[in-house]
Amino acid sequence: MLMIHPLVLAKLEVGQHLYWQLGGLKLHGQVFLTSWFVIGALLLVSFLATRNIQRIPSGLQNFMEYALEFIRDLAKNQIGEKEYRPWVPFVGTLFLFIFVSNWSGALIPWKLIHLPSGELAAPTNDINTTVALALLTSLAYFYAGFSNRGLGYFAKYIEPTPILLPINILEDFTKPLSLSFRLFGNILADELVVAVLVLLVPLFVPLPVMVLGLFTSAIQALIFATLAAAYIGEAIEGHGGEEHG
Amino acid sequence: MMNFVWLLAVETAEAVEEGGGLFDLDATLPLMAVQFVLLAVALNVLFYKPLGKVLDERDGYISSNQVDAAERLAKAEQIAKQYQQELAETRRQAQSVIAEAQEEAQKIAAQTVAVAQQEAQAQREQVQRELDEQKNQAMATLEQQVDGLSQQILDKLLGSLAA
Structure with a gap:
């Protein structure tokens, strides 16, 4: 292993912290x-924009x-005209934080700073991070459901029929799981693909993949925020609603 | 390439040995959640509230302006209509005034002509009368002269007869 190291131009590190x-x-x-960098950037831009x-x-x-x-x-489409306003900060911060995080990972050459x-x-x-955001x-959405419908929120577990009770309970676990793993997997995979390509062909070839990565990153931020808003809207509305990927 | 794959596998293995790895959940999770909530609160104060207020105020401003403008447009249209009506009215009045004036003028002209004709007729009659009078006078004078002459003639004739 030690003999191999000098031959490798760029080193991939996965799962090291x-x-x-x-x-x-x-x-x-x-x-x-x-994340402090991202938070700082968001706060700074907000401050400058509202100064x-x-x-x-x-x-x-x-x-x-x-x-x-x-x-x-985004929030209005998912939650509805009447209820969306209190949720704008949460959904918006989800979108902005994930979006800026993803793009900072794709655009800023963090790897030049050695840890x-x-x-x-x-x-x-x-x-x-992704599990924290998903939780x-x-x-x-639990808070949205309870604050809007009280204990009647539990009724959604036996809608449309009580037979679906296990599936409805399972949904509460699959939602954060799918949210967190979708985001985590996409961003990690994107960075790995770029890193592997850079490792193999350091010039030009990784560029299209990097552009694709920017696109994916933006889409992932949008998906996360949209789904979060959709879950909240579903909990407020309480018509059962369909499962979103 | 093979080297790299080998390396990747080795590194992951190393990481797992150290207690790291891809799915290493630890205190980062709750702290990140707290951090995110704080960020949401901060952005709410710094970004969503002020800019949202501006957006709403601007919406209100624009819609009120629009209503105002619509009102003013309606008013302007009404005024224009009123002006047009007044204009038509005035035009009609002007026409009637002109017609009246023409009628009056015609009447005056006719009157004047009639008066003038009457005068002319009167003058003509007077002249005729004078002419007649003079003619009569002349006739009378002539008759007298004729009478004198015929007397003279008669005297002469009677004188010569008598002689």
Whole structure:
């Protein structure tokens, strides 16, 4: 193995983490570093865009208004005109955080910064992040269901027939599972494919795959936010609703 | 290529030995969740609320302006209509005034002509009368002269007879 190492131009590291200890708890340092970068970027752009609000928007304010309208439309389509407003921050933050995370992983050459162990990548590249977001989504739609329908929310488990009770209960587990693994798998696979191609052909050939990766990243952010909004809308509406991939 | 695959396998194996790996769930998860919620709260204060307010205000502004503009348009159309009506009215009045004036003028002209004709007739009659009078006078004078001459002739004839 040691003889092979010098021959390899770029090194692939999968499943290695920069561990931080926090009172006996283990943390993945590289995930937090990039997530802080993403959070910082989002806060900075938001701050700059709302620093001097004009009635006739221009520049950054215009751009962020476009983003906000996009998020509002997304939430409105899934949750409905009447109930969507309180959910805009949650759904919007999901979209923005995942989107900026994915694109930062694809566009910023994190790998130039060397860590003692593991490597910097998109925060969504780590299963912890995606599971955290998916569990928050589950909490969100449970909260939406209970706050809107009280204990009547449980009625949805025996709709349309009580026979479907096990499947309906199972759905509450498959939803976060599919959400988290879809995002995690897509982003990790994208980064791996790019890394492998770079390893094999360092010039030009990986470019189309990288562009495809940008596209996938954006789509994944959109899918996550849309599905989260759809689950919330379903919980609020309570007509059973269909299963989304 | 083979080297790489071998390497990948070895590295994964190493990672698993260290307690890492792809599916290494640990305290990162709850902390990330907390971090995300904080981000959502911060963005709500910093981004969603102010910009959402601006969007709503602008919507209100635009719709109120639109209503206002529609009102003003309706008012302008009404005024234009009113003006047109007034214009038509005025035109009709002007026409009637012209017609009246023409009629009056014709009447005056006819009157004047009639008066003038009467005057002319009167003058002509007077002239005729004067002419007749003069003619009569002349006739009378002539008759007197004729009488004198015939007397003279008669005297002459009677004188020569008598002689």
